[in-house]
Amino acid sequence: LYHVGGLSILFRCLLAGATVVLSEPGVPLGEAIAQSGATHVSLVSTQLLRLLREEGFVGDGIKAILLGGGPIPTPLVDEAYACGLPIHTSYGLTEMASQVTTTPPGASRTELHTSGCPLAYREVTVSEEGEILVRGETLFAGYIEGEAVDRPLDADGWFRTGDLGEVDENGYLRVQGRKDNLFVSGGENIQPEEIEEALTQLDGVEEAVVVPISDPEFGERPVAFVRM
Secondary structure (H helix, E strand, O other): OOOHHHHHHHHHHHHHOOOOOOOOOOOOHHHHHHHHOOOEEEEOHHHHHHHHHOOOOOOOOOOEEEEOOOOOOHHHHHHHHHOOOOEEEEEEEHHHOEEEEEOOOOOOHHHHOOOOEEOOOEEEEEOOOOEEEEEEOOOOOOEEEOOEEEOOEOOOOOEEEEEEEEEOOOOOEEEEEEHHHOEEEOOEEEOHHHHHHHHOOOOOOOEEEEEEEEEOOOEEEEEEEEEO
């Protein structure tokens, strides 16, 4: 609950008149959902993976599973979709009070490979450099700097997220990675998230993280850590 995304669960439930469920430590997620009768669940990719691997998990009674907090590997989305789970992929950031875009109910598999469309009171665009810019009524008041508040917006009120992406012809946002993760190897721009996405397409690879290491010939080269 010390993350804005987690804290927002309390406000959503307050506004909807719903109950917040906090499971007991050590209880498997699927078991906790079944015992509590939870209908709406907010998960990161690691939790979804564990849920799908949990023996006996069915998912009956779940009306919506919101996925966020970071990249959701495409194979994981496909597996959840094939199981008939009502998943919603999303994109957000603390400075926008969490959620910015989300896929709608009944989204296709292709649409679930994106982060969805902007929610009400929010706007999204992409700069010429490919950086995702956001603005809207949920935008934060600014960063506290001593006794002052710094609100780093451009002349049109857009906040630079530091994330790279694109918006397709239907208004769906595709996030490609962090701008500050990009590095140069032998004169080529390398976006680690692109390699991670390709690695998770391989059979048996559940997660992948790519980082640069120094190299006398290429300057930097990518090295991958994978979880099988």
